Amino acid sequence: MAPRVPNIDDALLWAHDPNATEQQLYVAADTLVSWGQLDLADQIIEKLRQNPAYGRGLNRLSAASRQLRRSGVLEDLAAFSADGGEVIDGRHEAFTARYDGETRKAIIVFTGIDPRFWLSLMMLHLFLKRLNTHIIYLTDLRQLIFFDGLETVARGYDGLRDALRGTLDSLGVDEVHVMANSAGGFAGLRYAIDLQAKSFLGMSIRTDLSVDSRIPVGGFFKRQGLRDVAPHMLIDLKPELIKSRYPERVILYSGDGNPVDRPHALHLADLPRVEVNLLPDHVQHDVMAGLLARGQLEDVLRDFVYGAGPSTAGNAP
Incomplete structure (x- = not known):
């Protein structure tokens, strides 16, 4: 643990x-x-x-x-609270925020060890809800980084994948976008492949957990608990991306000076549909905080879903 x-x-x-x-x-x-x-x-x-x-x-x-x-998200939060909206705090393994209007899009959010995306899920939601999509928030309270599914949703990787497919079908979704942070990023990218996602946005994620990998990963990913639950998940995701057409677009962010996040992002940099973005002068693992501080976060999120590019992302509804 x-x-x-x-x-x-x-x-x-x-x-x-x-x-x-x-x-x-x-x-x-x-x-x-x-x-x-x-x-x-x-x-x-x-x-x-x-x-x-x-x-x-x-x-x-x-x-x-x-x-x-x-x-303006503080004003949005006040309005959300006044309307009796349910606080999204990561204390439940799964929470679906349905968009009230017409949409065929959904974002699936995989958190890391901390049930935040650096931003709390509530604050992140206030940004994401501006994108006019359904949003599914996932947090692995057992800290098995989604390798064994979710205890209250479906056990096993295949079980959670199938449960997500069922939820997406019930929402009428035909365009899936997956975003993941930190320890949740490895499984998030794997699910994005299998769910045939349109795009994947990874913040400070791991991309190679194979036993013979030369990329540093840290002790959290070497725990016996992960090997006991799902040894087949401890792989290099690069060959999986090469074999699949999905996600159609992979967007990775890392601090330029982070000794672990950077090599994992660069591990996929030579694949044609992968975009690696390194934040200059950023060492910390909290790359989301860096994007917010630089005033880039909303453009990054819009680009992730609508593909307009950071400088013209305002074309999204």
């Missing part, structure tokens, strides 16, 4: 604890920004600025906070 990831409750506790360490306060600020609790986050950021060791990270969080304020 991976270490427990700090959540919004931890962040709120540390934010109001006079004995919290600077590291706890930094994690609290990071989490609070990702949940859109910006006033409290900004207070912590200013408090930590006296320590130059946090300068770069604080600048990124401040920029992300400003972009969230400019984006």
Whole structure:
């Protein structure tokens, strides 16, 4: 089992604890920004600025906070709450947000160890719902990164794949888009192949978990639990992509300076339908935070679904 990831409750506790360490306060600020609790986050950021060791990270969080304020999602959140909308918090393994209008598109979201996409799922939803699609959120609470399906949906890789097909059919979907983050990215890409996805958007994902891989992966992916549950899933996805026509488009993002995320993205860079995007001067695993801070996130999401390209993505409805 991976270490427990700090959540919004931890962040709120540390934010109001006079004995919290600077590291706890930094994690609290990071989490609070990702949940859109910006006033409290900004207070912590200013408090930590006296320590130059946090300068770069604080600048990124401040920029992300400003972009969230400019984006209008805070107003959307207030309206969503006023309408009695159900909070999407990753505490359920699966949640389907149906689009009220006409659409044949769906986005399937695979989270990582942390049931966030750096952005909390609620904040991510406020961006994704602007794309006018159905959205299916998946979180593996057993931390088996979807290798064994989902306990409350369908067990086994094949079981979850078939369950997703059934859900997509019931929604009347004929165009599937898959996005995945961090530890959820490997299985997310595998499901995108089998679900014949139109596009796949991967943020800091792993692409080769084969035993003889020379790409670093970290201890989380070497756990005996994964080998016990699904040894057949520990493969290199590159040959699978070569054999399949799907996803029709693979879009990968990584920090240019991340020693693990970067080589996994570049592993697929020579395939013709793969686009690798490296964020300059970004070392952290939270590439979504980097895109938000740079004001690029909405264009990236629209391009992922509508294929208009980051500079002209406003053509999407």
